[in-house]
Amino acid sequence: MPWGFNYLGRFERLAEDDWDTPAGWRNIETDFAEMRKLGANVVRWHLQFETFMAAADKPRADQLARLKKLLDLAGETGLYLDLTGLNCFRLKRIPEWYDKLAEADRWAAQARFWSAIAETCAGHPAAFCYDLVNEPVINEPGPKDHPWVGGELGGFHFVQRISNKPAGRDTKDIAEAWVKTLVAAIRTHDKDTLITVGVIPWAMVWPNAKPLFYSPQVARHLDFVSVHFYPSAGKVDKAQAALAVYDIGKPLVVEETFPLSCSVAELDQFIDGAADRADGWISHYFGATPAEHRAGAKPNGPLVADFLEYWKKKGEKVSDR
Secondary structure, three states: OOEEEEEOOOOOOOHHHOOOOHHHHHHHHHHHHHHHHOOOOEEEEEEEHHHHEEEOOEEOHHHHHHHHHHHHHHHHHOOEEEEEEEEOOOHHHOOHHHHOOOHHHHHHHHHHHHHHHHHHHOOOOOEEEEEEEEOEEEOOOOOOOOOOEEEEEOOEEEEEEEEOOOOOOOHHHHHHHHHHHHHHHHHOOOOOOEEEEEEOOHHHOOOOOOOOOOOHHHHOOOOOEEEEOOOEOOOHHHHHHHHHHOOOOOOEEEEEOOOOEOOHHHHHHHHHHOOOOOOEEEEEEOOOOHHHHHOOOOOOHHHHHHHHHHHHHHHHHHHOO
16 A cells, blocks of 8 residues: 655755755755654655756756656655656746747647656666646636746646646547656656646545546546545545545555644544545655654644644554554
8 A cells, every 4th residue: 555755855945956065965864864764665756847858849858857866765664656757846947948839839848857867767677657747737827927837836837737728628638648748758768657636636625526537538538536635624534435436446645634623633534534545645855854843843843743643653553454
């Protein structure tokens, strides 16, 4: 059962910012060892598009080599990697040329990204899965919105449009065409590593909402379901009902969760209530140990320390089921 952490690096930073420095790499080594100590077997790593692409058709060989080194480190530590791609978390780091690409050209650049990643990772035992992009949407941006990214939180932009001009097209057709394009790029080099897409559960917002990327038309191209849940206080039942919408007959991983808007006890209730549906759980690690959080490390100091200690114990219980 996948059980682990989303990992961006040290709090309010991205690990890829300085993973090519001795100090930056030591931080990753330290954090991987700590996550393993806290019971993780999977780490979700967010690959930034600009880290790996110098131009639409030109991957960065030096960064791909560093990715291979990261896979080696994960394997040596006893971890598997959920490699989530195409991220543009920081507006100032998004290449100007990338934002200017038309939809078809943008998809082609994204396919080239995934082709290079898959060629690097193919056959490596520490590669758990490829998550095509974090929280994709299909809609037109507002007049003050960035053309391609949104969902700002803490200075990072976690949501990305795969089409910003649907122009009357069926969103399922758009989603399927995009998924097929990227899956084909991956499968050219890697026939085995699992492929998924981590999505926002819109059924949490609109009870009658139907999955887009996990509709039958699109989901047939993916190996398992990845969905992101942050239950609200007093609304665990609502979260359970929304999770049921994504129980489509494929393995289901809750790829993001955390007591962001609820108590640890309520998160525990959510996890136990999903025992017959969920096949894996991935929370968050912020680059600090429980002891460091108790000493004041951000975010939220002792509250996160309590959570990390809970997560370790919960992982031990879940693995015994």
